[in-house]
Amino acid sequence: MIWRIAWRNLWRHRTRTVxxxxxxxxxYGLTLxxxxxxxxxxxxxxxxATAAAGGDVLVHDEGYWDTRASDRxxxxxxxxLETVRSQPGxxxxxxxxxxxxxxxxxxxSSAVHLRxxxxxxxxxxxxxxxxxxxxxFLAGERSDPIVLGARLVEKLELELGDRVVLTASDPGGELTxxxxxxxxxxxxxxxxxxxxxxxxxxxxxxxAVGMEGMLTQVGALAAExxxxxxxxxxxxxxxxxxxxxxxxxxWREAVPEMVGFIELDDALGYLYMGILLVVVLFSIxxxxxxxxxxxxxxxxxxxxxxxxxxxxxxxxxxxTVLLTGLAMAAGFALGLGGHLAVDHWGISVxxxxxxxxxxxxxxxxxxxxxxxxxxxxxxxxxxxxxxATVASALYPAWKAARLSPAEAMRxxx
Amino acid sequence: xxxxxATAPVVGPExxxxxxxxxxxVRGVSKVYRQGELEVPALRxxxxxxxxxxxTAMAGPSGxxxxxxxxxxxxLDSPTEGAVSVAGHDVGTLDRGEAAxxxxxxxxxxxxxxxxxPVLTAYENAEFTLLLRGTPKEExxxxxxxxxxxxxxxxxxxxxxxxxxxGQQQRVAIVRxxxxxxxxxxxxxxxxxxxxxxxxxxxxLMQELNRKLxxxxxxxxxxxxxxxxxRRVIRLLDGRVDRVETRDEA
Numbered sequence: 197m198i199w200r201i202a203w204r205n206l207w208r209h210r211t212r213t214v215x216x217x218x219x220x221x222x223x224y225g226l227t228l229x230x231x232x233x234x235x236x237x238x239x240x241x242x243x244x245a246t247a248a249a250g251g252d253v254l255v256h257d258e259g260y261w262d263t264r265a266s267d268r269x270x271x272x273x274x275x276x277l278e279t280v281r282s283q284p285g286x287x288x289x290x291x292x293x294x295x296x297x298x299x300x301x302x303x304x305s306s307a308v309h310l311r312x313x314x315x316x317x318x319x320x321x322x323x324x325x326x327x328x329x330x331x332x333f334l335a336g337e338r339s340d341p342i343v344l345g346a347r348l349v350e351k352l353e354l355e356l357g358d359r360v361v362l363t364a365s366d367p368g369g370e371l372t373x374x375x376x377x378x379x380x381x382x383x384x385x386x387x388x389x390x391x392x393x394x395x396x397x398x399x400x401x402x403x404a405v406g407m408e409g410m411l412t413q414v415g416a417l418a419a420e421x422x423x424x425x426x427x428x429x430x431x432x433x434x435x436x437x438x439x440x441x442x443x444x445x446x447w448r449e450a451v452p453e454m455v456g457f458i459e460l461d462d463a464l465g466y467l468y469m470g471i472l473l474v475v476v477l478f479s480i481x482x483x484x485x486x487x488x489x490x491x492x493x494x495x496x497x498x499x500x501x502x503x504x505x506x507x508x509x510x511x512x513x514x515x516t517v518l519l520t521g522l523a524m525a526a527g528f529a530l531g532l533g534g535h536l537a538v539d540h541w542g543i544s545v546x547x548x549x550x551x552x553x554x555x556x557x558x559x560x561x562x563x564x565x566x567x568x569x570x571x572x573x574x575x576x577x578x579x580x581x582x583x584a585t586v587a588s589a590l591y592p593a594w595k596a597a598r599l600s601p602a603e604a605m606r607x608x609x
Numbered sequence: 610x611x612x613x614x615a616t617a618p619v620v621g622p623e624x625x626x627x628x629x630x631x632x633x634x635v636r637g638v639s640k641v642y643r644q645g646e647l648e649v650p651a652l653r654x655x656x657x658x659x660x661x662x663x664x665t666a667m668a669g670p671s672g673x674x675x676x677x678x679x680x681x682x683x684x685l686d687s688p689t690e691g692a693v694s695v696a697g698h699d700v701g702t703l704d705r706g707e708a709a710x711x712x713x714x715x716x717x718x719x720x721x722x723x724x725x726x727p728v729l730t731a732y733e734n735a736e737f738t739l740l741l742r743g744t745p746k747e748e749x750x751x752x753x754x755x756x757x758x759x760x761x762x763x764x765x766x767x768x769x770x771x772x773x774x775x776g777q778q779q780r781v782a783i784v785r786x787x788x789x790x791x792x793x794x795x796x797x798x799x800x801x802x803x804x805x806x807x808x809x810x811x812x813x814l815m816q817e818l819n820r821k822l823x824x825x826x827x828x829x830x831x832x833x834x835x836x837x838x839x840r841r842v843i844r845l846l847d848g849r850v851d852r853v854e855t856r857d858e859a
Contacts, residue, residue: 197740201726201729205728208728494726497720498726500685500712500718501738502742503713503741504705504709505709602685
């Protein structure tokens with residue numbers, strides 16, 4: 197009987213019920229869509245951040261990541277690379293020689309961050325050749341190819357095949373010079389990268405700065421079933437026995453700005469949703485209080501007839517549960533529809549006019565957000581919205597339960 | 610009180626005699642309402658007995674305490690002083706939950722207006738108290754349909770209150786009040802919003818039910834039609850029993 201009365205009471209003020217239900221449905225649906233977009237955006241950012249960092253876990257000579265000093269090199273490169281490669285949970289180990297130096301032509305000179313890479317291995321993390329706009333990516337027959345960023349090429353007034361001189365310090369601190377030939381031009385869309393980035397083969401880089409048998413960095417990609425932290429811990433143990441003086445960083449430690457951004461973005465997102473939810477809940481509480489005031493005499497009548505106060509409170513809560521159930525069903529449909537639409541068509545960050553934003557060297561404007569369902573987060577959001585909405589009727593229900601029947605029956609007499 | 614009715618005071622407010630088998634006993638009941646700093650006395654030391662099967666009216670001007678006394682007897686309110694006993698229960702000492710249970714088990718109410726739950730049909734309103742008491746479905750149907758038929762609403766069971774006239778709504782309320790076979794039916798101005806023809810019909814009905822089912826009725830009323838039909842009339846004035854009149858069968 198309580199549920200029957202509650203259900204019919206809902207439709208006594210159809211417009212009010214529809215407005216209240218729509219508010220809950222909208223906030224719930226938007227929360228789900230927001231979570232989906234957020235999660236997918238963060239997932240992509242993490243992938244990009246991992247790529248930008250060079251792997252899930254990075255191994256360097258101790259202090260390299262902070263100082264980028266040329267003498268901080270992994271002197272037993274093959275040994276360390278093999279140790280990383282053979283570590284359980286490592287999907288891929290990528291060796292790199294990283295050189296900070298100066299590239300010069302007869303026209304100009306400019307700073308360069310040159311990465312000596314194995315193109316095939318790099319392509320399995322993120323393929324730099326995807327950004328190629330001219331020439332080829334280290335694929336020619338030359339032993340001294342160099343691929344430079346588009347802005348750097350423009351500054352140095354270079355054409356494909358032109359000679360470029362690299363000046364850098366070797367691990368002993370001595371200046372070295374090496375000749376390269378421009379084989380390709382990359383354009384990432386990120387000003388900093390396009391002004392400073394360069395690639396060459398790992399062999400050519402070693403030869404240029406006298407690093408035979410040495411590496412600057414080994415990037416490790418974790419197998420799906422292995423957590424990054426567990427992999428880093430395993431590598432620390434494994435490397436600690438073979439090579440003292442190495443540092444093992446997770447990508448989180450390597451690019452803390454990105455982690456901070458994601459955490460801040462998450463916190464702001466939750467705060468925004470929380471504020472929306474609180475506003476909606478206050479309106480629901482207010483509406484239910486109005487509903488109690490409008491029905492004081494009727495609730496008093498029910499009490500006079502023998503319905504206990506707590507059951508009158510239950511009646512109000514039953515109305516809320518029904519309203520919440522309906523609203524959440526509609527909200528879920530809205531959220532699911534929104535998720536499917538966003539996942540199908542995507543939302544481009546560039547369309548929001550954020551072309552200039554970079555985080556940890558990652559060009560945010562390149563991102564197109566899609567949506568990913570995280571069942572645990574959706575369940576948590578559903579529980580929060582459901583519980584909070586029903587909780588918003590607790591005070592009105594308590595008020596209704598405490599009504600004195602004699603006073604209530606005098607109401608509106 | 611009509612002249613032709615045979616009236617004679619049996620007991621007065623002072624020196625009252627109390628029957629041992631009274632269904633309702635009111636002893637020295639006072640009620641004071643507080644409005645901020647202001648104390649408004651509604652009842653001032655009322656003593657009253659009511660036997661089972663009576664058809665009694667409480668009459669008096671507005672503010673004389675009729676509804677307040679009815680509320681005390683129906684456990685809708687508790688006295689500031691004194692005691693009210695109904696069917697052996699000291700109703701003034703019941704907590705909220707116990708009072709609700711007491712009303713459900715012992716009292717049937719008929720109010721002046723807004724008497725029915727608007728979202729329930731006539732049948733559902735009439736069976737409401739039976740449902741609360743957990744009466745089995747078949748028994749509920751038997752009692753409610755029988756009573757609705759008796760009050761002439763057999764073909765209106767599925768109508769909701771807005772689809773019923775004032776008189777029809779009061780008939781449903783009477784059925785609801787009687788369906789649980791209460792010890793007493795308390796009716797607060799039951800005819801106030803009805804025309805004289807409908808009032809008369811309802812009073813006929815209640816008198817018939819009083820005779821046949823021996824249900825005790827206590828009215829609070831201004832309505833002379835009701836007062837004329839009552840076998841006992843308790844006149845209240847300024848929160849006190851002014852006089853009690855009894856008469857032969859009306």
